[in-house]
Amino acid sequence: MPYWLFKSEPSTWGWDDQLAKGDVGEEWDGVRNYQARNFMRDMTVGDLGFFYHSQKERAVVGIVEVITAAHLDSTTNDERWECVDIKAVRPFKKTVTLDQIKADERLAGMILVRNSRLSVQPVTSDEWQAICALGNTKP
DNA sequence: GCCAACGTTGGC
DNA sequence: GCCAACGTTGGC
Numbered sequence: 546m547p548y549w550l551f552k553s554e555p556s557t558w559g560w561d562d563q564l565a566k567g568d569v570g571e572e573w574d575g576v577r578n579y580q581a582r583n584f585m586r587d588m589t590v591g592d593l594g595f596f597y598h599s600q601k602e603r604a605v606v607g608i609v610e611v612i613t614a615a616h617l618d619s620t621t622n623d624e625r626w627e628c629v630d631i632k633a634v635r636p637f638k639k640t641v642t643l644d645q646i647k648a649d650e651r652l653a654g655m656i657l658v659r660n661s662r663l664s665v666q667p668v669t670s671d672e673w674q675a676i677c678a679l680g681n682t683k684p
Numbered sequence: 685g686c687c688a689a690c691g692t693t694g695g696c
Numbered sequence: 697g698c699c700a701a702c703g704t705t706g707g708c
Contacts, residue, residue, distance in 0.1 A: 579691090600705090603706085660690080661705080661706055662704085662706065
Protein backbone atom coordinates (compact mmCIF):
# COMPACT_ATOMS: atom_id res chain seq x y z
CA MET A 546 0.00 0.00 0.00
CA PRO A 547 1.33 3.44 -0.84
CA TYR A 548 1.91 6.03 1.86
CA TRP A 549 1.82 9.81 1.57
CA LEU A 550 2.71 13.02 3.31
CA PHE A 551 0.54 16.14 3.46
CA LYS A 552 2.18 19.40 4.40
CA SER A 553 0.38 22.38 5.83
CA GLU A 554 1.21 25.60 7.57
CA PRO A 555 -0.65 25.22 10.87
CA SER A 556 -1.93 28.80 11.06
CA THR A 557 -3.73 28.11 7.76
CA TRP A 558 -4.83 24.54 8.38
CA GLY A 559 -3.41 22.43 11.17
CA TRP A 560 -3.82 19.07 12.83
CA ASP A 561 -6.33 20.51 15.31
CA ASP A 562 -8.49 21.76 12.45
CA GLN A 563 -8.29 18.38 10.78
CA LEU A 564 -9.12 16.58 14.03
CA ALA A 565 -12.13 18.82 14.59
CA LYS A 566 -13.60 17.60 11.28
CA GLY A 567 -13.70 14.04 12.60
CA ASP A 568 -14.63 11.24 10.26
CA VAL A 569 -16.30 13.68 7.87
CA GLY A 570 -12.83 14.90 6.97
CA GLU A 571 -12.00 17.81 4.75
CA GLU A 572 -10.80 18.30 1.22
CA TRP A 573 -7.11 19.01 0.79
CA ASP A 574 -7.80 22.00 -1.39
CA GLY A 575 -5.66 24.85 -2.58
CA VAL A 576 -2.95 22.78 -4.21
CA ARG A 577 -1.80 24.54 -7.39
CA ASN A 578 1.13 22.39 -8.28
CA TYR A 579 0.99 19.67 -10.91
CA GLN A 580 3.30 17.26 -9.14
CA ALA A 581 1.30 17.45 -5.93
CA ARG A 582 -1.96 17.12 -7.86
CA ASN A 583 -0.68 14.09 -9.72
CA PHE A 584 0.16 12.37 -6.47
CA MET A 585 -3.36 13.02 -5.25
CA ARG A 586 -4.72 11.46 -8.44
CA ASP A 587 -2.65 8.38 -7.61
CA MET A 588 -4.26 8.03 -4.19
CA THR A 589 -6.79 5.37 -3.31
CA VAL A 590 -9.44 5.48 -0.60
CA GLY A 591 -7.94 3.92 2.51
CA ASP A 592 -4.36 5.07 1.84
CA LEU A 593 -2.62 6.53 4.88
CA GLY A 594 -0.53 9.66 5.08
CA PHE A 595 1.47 11.75 7.50
CA PHE A 596 0.24 15.21 8.48
CA TYR A 597 3.20 17.57 8.60
CA HIS A 598 3.35 21.07 10.05
CA SER A 599 5.64 23.34 8.07
CA GLN A 600 7.26 26.68 8.87
CA LYS A 601 7.75 27.25 12.59
CA GLU A 602 6.98 23.78 13.89
CA ARG A 603 8.49 21.51 11.25
CA ALA A 604 7.25 18.15 12.50
CA VAL A 605 5.09 15.19 11.59
CA VAL A 606 2.18 15.41 13.99
CA GLY A 607 -0.35 12.79 12.97
CA ILE A 608 -1.69 10.16 10.63
CA VAL A 609 -4.52 10.77 8.18
CA GLU A 610 -6.49 8.56 5.84
CA VAL A 611 -7.59 9.28 2.28
CA ILE A 612 -11.41 9.08 2.21
CA THR A 613 -12.23 10.10 -1.36
CA ALA A 614 -10.64 9.73 -4.76
CA ALA A 615 -9.37 12.89 -6.44
CA HIS A 616 -12.14 15.26 -7.47
CA LEU A 617 -12.41 18.88 -8.54
CA ASP A 618 -11.05 21.35 -6.01
CA SER A 619 -14.11 23.24 -4.78
CA THR A 620 -12.12 26.42 -4.25
CA THR A 621 -11.63 26.99 -7.97
CA ASN A 622 -13.49 26.65 -11.24
CA ASP A 623 -10.29 25.69 -12.96
CA GLU A 624 -10.75 22.05 -13.83
CA ARG A 625 -7.02 21.40 -13.80
CA TRP A 626 -6.99 21.36 -10.01
CA GLU A 627 -8.17 18.33 -8.14
CA CYS A 628 -7.82 17.12 -4.60
CA VAL A 629 -8.74 14.30 -2.26
CA ASP A 630 -10.50 14.41 1.11
CA ILE A 631 -8.69 13.20 4.19
CA LYS A 632 -9.61 12.53 7.81
CA ALA A 633 -7.51 12.42 10.95
CA VAL A 634 -6.78 8.90 12.16
CA ARG A 635 -4.53 9.35 15.18
CA PRO A 636 -1.99 11.82 16.50
CA PHE A 637 1.64 10.99 17.01
CA LYS A 638 2.44 10.20 20.63
CA LYS A 639 5.64 12.13 20.07
CA THR A 640 5.90 14.45 17.09
CA VAL A 641 8.80 13.69 14.79
CA THR A 642 10.71 16.81 13.91
CA LEU A 643 12.41 17.65 10.66
CA ASP A 644 15.69 17.70 12.57
CA GLN A 645 15.13 14.11 13.66
CA ILE A 646 14.27 13.11 10.13
CA LYS A 647 17.38 14.78 8.76
CA ALA A 648 19.51 13.12 11.40
CA ASP A 649 18.26 9.63 10.52
CA GLU A 650 20.15 8.05 7.67
CA ARG A 651 17.18 5.83 6.81
CA LEU A 652 15.24 9.00 6.00
CA ALA A 653 17.89 10.92 4.13
CA GLY A 654 16.26 10.18 0.79
CA MET A 655 12.86 11.57 1.70
CA ILE A 656 11.35 14.17 -0.61
CA LEU A 657 10.66 16.20 2.52
CA VAL A 658 14.41 16.56 2.94
CA ARG A 659 15.34 16.89 -0.70
CA ASN A 660 12.53 19.07 -2.01
CA SER A 661 11.17 21.04 0.87
CA ARG A 662 8.59 22.81 -1.24
CA LEU A 663 6.47 19.91 -2.46
CA SER A 664 3.32 19.92 -0.35
CA VAL A 665 1.95 16.48 -1.23
CA GLN A 666 4.42 13.66 -1.63
CA PRO A 667 4.80 9.87 -1.48
CA VAL A 668 6.51 8.13 1.43
CA THR A 669 8.03 4.68 1.12
CA SER A 670 6.97 1.82 3.34
CA ASP A 671 10.37 1.80 5.04
CA GLU A 672 10.17 5.53 5.71
CA TRP A 673 6.67 5.08 7.05
CA GLN A 674 7.77 2.43 9.52
CA ALA A 675 10.81 4.40 10.62
CA ILE A 676 8.91 7.62 11.30
CA CYS A 677 6.12 5.84 13.14
CA ALA A 678 8.75 4.20 15.32
CA LEU A 679 10.38 7.57 16.04
CA GLY A 680 6.96 8.90 16.97
CA ASN A 681 6.20 5.95 19.20
CA THR A 682 3.03 5.49 17.18
CA LYS A 683 1.33 2.51 15.56
CA PRO A 684 1.99 2.48 11.78
C1' DG B 685 12.79 38.64 8.22
C1' DC B 686 15.72 36.89 4.77
C1' DC B 687 16.75 34.30 1.01
C1' DA B 688 17.39 29.97 -1.76
C1' DA B 689 14.90 26.90 -4.42
C1' DC B 690 11.45 26.01 -7.25
C1' DG B 691 7.37 26.46 -10.35
C1' DT B 692 4.76 29.24 -13.41
C1' DT B 693 3.96 32.81 -16.71
C1' DG B 694 4.53 35.33 -20.71
C1' DG B 695 7.34 37.72 -24.24
C1' DC B 696 10.04 36.73 -27.99
C1' DG C 697 10.44 26.24 -27.39
C1' DC C 698 13.45 29.03 -24.65
C1' DC C 699 14.35 31.76 -20.90
C1' DA C 700 13.90 35.96 -17.98
C1' DA C 701 10.97 37.69 -14.65
C1' DC C 702 8.14 37.00 -11.10
C1' DG C 703 5.65 34.91 -7.13
C1' DT C 704 5.48 31.56 -3.50
C1' DT C 705 7.07 28.32 -0.16
C1' DG C 706 9.44 27.01 3.71
C1' DG C 707 13.91 26.38 6.14
C1' DC C 708 17.01 28.98 8.61
